[in-house]
Amino acid sequence: MIKLYSYWRSSAAYRVRIALNLKGLDYEIIPVNMLKDGGEQHSQEYRALNPQGLVPVLVDNDVTLTQSLAILGYLEEKYPKPALLPKAIAEKALARQVAQTIACDIHPLNNLRVLKYLRGTLGVDDKAKNAWYQHWITQGFAALEAWLSAQAGPYCLGAALTIADACLIPQLYNAHRFNVALEKYPTLLGIEKECLKLEAFERARPESQIDAS
Numbered sequence: 001m002i003k004l005y006s007y008w009r010s011s012a013a014y015r016v017r018i019a020l021n022l023k024g025l026d027y028e029i030i031p032v033n034m035l036k037d038g039g040e041q042h043s044q045e046y047r048a049l050n051p052q053g054l055v056p057v058l059v060d061n062d063v064t065l066t067q068s069l070a071i072l073g074y075l076e077e078k079y080p081k082p083a084l085l086p087k088a089i090a091e092k093a094l095a096r097q098v099a100q101t102i103a104c105d106i107h108p109l110n111n112l113r114v115l116k117y118l119r120g121t122l123g124v125d126d127k128a129k130n131a132w133y134q135h136w137i138t139q140g141f142a143a144l145e146a147w148l149s150a151q152a153g154p155y156c157l158g159a160a161l162t163i164a165d166a167c168l169i170p171q172l173y174n175a176h177r178f179n180v181a182l183e184k185y186p187t188l189l190g191i192e193k194e195c196l197k198l199e200a201f202e203r204a205r206p207e208s209q210i211d212a213s
Contacts, residue, residue, distance in 0.1 A: 001026055001027060002020070002027040002028070002046045002058065002059070002060045002101040003025065003027065003028050003030055003058070003060075004016060004017065004020065004027050004028070004029055004030065004032065004056055004057070004058055004059075005030045005046075005049065005050075005055055005056055005057040005058075005059075006029050006030070006032065006055055006056050006151060006209070006210070006211075007032050007033065007034045007041075007055045008031070008206045008207075008209035008211045008213070009034075009108075009206050010034070010056065010112075011107060011111075011113075011170035011173065011174055012054070012055065012056055012068040012103070012107070012170075012206055013056040013139075014066070014169075014170035014173065014206065015068045015069050015070065015087045015103070015163075015166045015170055016068050016075075017029075017169050017203070017204035017209075018125075018165075018166040018169065018170075018200060018204040019071075019072050019075050019084060019163065019166050019201035020163060021199070021201070021204050022082065022084060022099060022166070022200045023079050023081075023082060023084070023205050024054075024082075025075075025076060025079060025098060029208075029210055029211075030209060031182035031210065031211035032046065032055050033211065034055070034112060041053045041054060046080060048068045049064065052066060054066065054073065055179070056068060056204040058071045058074070060074075060078070061097070063146055068103060068167075069100070069103050069104075069163075070168065072084070072163050076163075078095045082161075083160075083182075084114070084156060084161065084163045084166065084209065085160050086160065086162060087164060091157055094147070094157060094158055094164075094165055095162040095164045095170060096163070098144060098147065098148070098157075098161045098164035098167065098168065099166070099167040101140055101143060101144060102140065102144075102168060102171045105140055106136055106137060106139075106141075106170065106171060107159050107174075109132075109136040110132075110133050110136055110137065110174065113130060114197065115133070118132060120210050123188075130178060130179075133178050134178060134179075134180045134181075137171070137174070137175050137178075137180050138169055138180065138181075138184075140171075140182070140186060141175070141180075141184075141185050141190070142185075144168070144185070144188060145184065145185045145186075145187050145188055145193050148191065149185045149187065150175060152165055153187075153191070153192040153194075154190070154191065155191055155195065156168060156191055160186065161195075165191065165195055165210055166189065167202060168191060168192070168195075169192060169195050169196070169201060170193045172188060172189075172193040173205075173206065194203075
């Protein structure tokens with residue numbers, strides 16, 4: 001069985017949970033508490049699995065992978081049905097464009113280790129830290145809204161779910177959590193509403209995880 005080392009609030013792990021659910025794959029969640037005792041991800045045992053000390057890590061028999069987009073790509077190639085990438089070249093590129101905007105541009109500036117560095121090492125107060133967080137989300141969401149408002153819906157690229165949806169929903173979860181004003185992004189909110197009606201997304205929600213606290 002596939003094993004997924006995951007933290008309930010990790011949006012990178014959230015993306016992978018969505019993809020695994022959409023593909024109907026059986027998997028075991030192995031919780032990694034990123035806060036307890038300074039973070040279990042820093043333990044020697046976990047560093048042997050992932051030298052970066054990050055989640056998620058996916059183990060599929062003799063294959064061990066880190067980085068959520070690499071994992072999504074692996075799942076798409078090894079377990080191609082249902083597909084999470086369109087067949088048309090341009091639409092496939094757009095799905096990757098959306099996913100990479102979130103996973104490479106928005107999320108890295110706002111993940112746990114960055115926020116801890118801002119607060120702890122640089123001494124930034126909570127107000128400034130939250131302003132930082134909200135700034136980078138709104139910068140990215142403005143672009144996503146412009147791109148996706150031109151699509152037919154109900155999901156990011158129309159009627160079929162893709163890796164774009166798997167990446168967008170966790171980022172919106174983060175935005176809600178940090179009280180980002182989202183009124184300017186009705187397309188994104190509409191996509192979120194439709195996705196969260198589906199069991200695959202409901203099962204992947206942070207609050208649905210065995211390590212939720």
